[in-house]
Amino acid sequence: MMSERAYFPRRELAESIAKQLLSPSLLGGAAPGLFLAAPRRKGKSTFLRRDLSPALEQEGTLVLYVDLWANLDTSPAELIAGVIARALAKHQSTLAKLANASGISKVKIQNVEFTIDRIGKTAGATLSDALQELHSLARKPIVFIIDEAQHVVTADKNMTVMAALKAARDALNSTGDNLYLVMSGSDRDKLLRLVHGTGAPFFGATIHTLPDLGKDYVAYAAGAVVRVHPALEIDNARLAAIFDRYEHRPEFFEQDIGAAISPLAGSPEGFIERLERLATERELVRDAVYAATFDDLSSLQKAIVAELAVPRAGAPRLFTKEALARYSQATKKKIQAGQARSAVEQLRDRDPPLIWKSDRGDYAFEDTGFSRWFQTTFGNSP
Ligand SMILES: Nc1ncnc2c1ncn2[C@@H]1O[C@H](COP(=O)(O)OP(=O)(O)OP(=O)(O)O)[C@@H](O)[C@H]1O
Ligand SMILES: [Mg+2]
Incomplete structure (x- = not known):
């Protein structure tokens, strides 16, 4: 396996989440599962x-992990089935050999052989059968972690996979807590659709927020700086304030620390000021991208963006009579629902898309940073 880059481990948080997830539910194993949300790159x-x-x-436990965004060419259904099939193959010696020889495409479950991309799609061997088989081979509870689970919401056929997973969970858990599902996603709104509303496969489940990296992470970063310049004293509070400006995202923060600490950038004493300047540059770049994106829009598209950005009670409804009246007022033209619809389509077709729609018809910003920028720039009424 390729060695991974250094990172700040969060073992305590992980251990307490693991323990809580696996502790027997008071309600007799009603719904072992966890939904975890956090914005992108956090x-x-x-x-x-x-x-x-x-x-x-x-x-x-036996842990299965799949990231539904890691490979956009493959459908969520196939990705999920593939992970189960690979785990099964590991536990079935003949299949393990086959896997080494040619990659796995077929799995035998209860003496029925089928191709992995059929799991959950055809009658016969179902996702539930596959997981049941895996459970009986592994002889331990299975935790299935589905990263970027909200991705399934975009295509309704994949909601079928979620429904199949839920059915599998219910089947396996009828004889004890044998299957736990952990779903994570970068868009809370989208993840919500898996748990809210009629027909949502995990109706009623709670979505938790993964805590941001915080002070202890900043102390870890400060430690890394001090290892390079042992004489340097770092004000952790000041460094934490800078990390805030990176919106608690470690990637650019660490990259800029690297740049600011470089001997080529100047003397070690100037480190923190250099980092502050880099933070400002990052903010300017981010905001300039948002501003340019917004400027590029037609007046109707702008009005729609405003409609979506201004918080109102309930899910944003873009085509109500009231919304159309607001578009008409903003564009000084009578806007019909059809025009608004095609403007919304254009916002979705941009690359990257500005807004996002589920099969169920709700809309959200693709990048939550955009709505933050919009609100700080225009307040709540542009
Ligand atoms: N605990 C950590 N310590 C140091 N760096 C981290 C840590 N967690 C994440 N990172 C870095 O932050 C970046 C984003 O991490 P990661 O891909 O885990 O985030 P994500 O929330 O899953 O992002 P995405 O929304 O793109 O899926 C990566 O460069 C990663 O190495
Ligand atoms: Mg991710």
């Missing part, structure tokens, strides 16, 4: 793979 996948998975394994 370290969800890292936490799930490097902290939570080992913590769950430590507790004696």
